[in-house]
Amino acid sequence: MVRTNIISLTTALSAALSASEATVLSLLESARRKEALLRAGDIEGLKEAVEHEEELIASIKQVDELREEKSKALAEALGLPDENPSLRDIIEAMGDSPQAKGLSEQREKLKKSLALLEMHNARVKHLLELKKEYAEYMLGVLRDPDRRSMYLHNGARDDGDDGRRIFDFHV
Numbered sequence: 001m002v003r004t005n006i007i008s009l010t011t012a013l014s015a016a017l018s019a020s021e022a023t024v025l026s027l028l029e030s031a032r033r034k035e036a037l038l039r040a041g042d043i044e045g046l047k048e049a050v051e052h053e054e055e056l057i058a059s060i061k062q063v064d065e066l067r068e069e070k071s072k073a074l075a076e077a078l079g080l081p082d083e084n085p086s087l088r089d090i091i092e093a094m095g096d097s098p099q100a101k102g103l104s105e106q107r108e109k110l111k112k113s114l115a116l117l118e119m120h121n122a123r124v125k126h127l128l129e130l131k132k133e134y135a136e137y138m139l140g141v142l143r144d145p146d147r148r149s150m151y152l153h154n155g156a157r158d159d160g161d162d163g164r165r166i167f168d169f170h171v
Contacts, residue, residue: 006077010099013070013090017106019063024113026056031120038127 030053037045068084075085078093085093087107094100 006074006094007099009070009074009077010094010103013067013074014099014102014106016063016067016070017087017103017110020067021106021110021113023056023060023063024110024117027053027060028113028117028120030056031117031124034124035120035127038124038131 030049034046034049034053037049071085071087071090072083075082075090075093078090080089080093082089087103091100091104091107094103
């Protein structure tokens with residue numbers, strides 16, 4: 001009876017881990033989409049992607065609560081004293097069983113997905129920083145009347161603009 005209970009609890013935890021991985025993969029796809037939209041300069045598309053990502057983030061809480069609930073139930077059935085055991089502790093407590101092997105494989109897949117998500121989020125953050133720095137530089141060029149030098153289309157410096165900026169010519 002106890003073995004059957006552990007198997008069913010392991011199956012439930014496995015399903016929760018699969019849901020976690022699916023959510024992480026959705027976030028990964030969202031990060032890839034945001035990166036492409038940033039490179040293309042598609043602000044409207046980026047707004048939509050961020051709204052979609054906010055919905056995904058809201059669902060993460062539910063998935064994490066389910067995973068924690070299933071982890072605690074399995075840990076209790078295994079007799080682990082810790083109230084919040086790690087997945088590694090649960091796998092170690094299960095020994096060399098096929099269920100432990102399955103959970104271990106899921107754990108590794110989830111870790112790889114999270115590492116990819118972290119990498120893509122770092123790239124998106126870097127792209128945003130570059131876009132921000134560029135926008136701030138361009139605003140500075142347009143607003144700074146004391147700046148006496150500009151650059152021509154060929155890259156040569158042009159110091160004879162009398163302090164006027166490109167913005168001044170269009171207004």
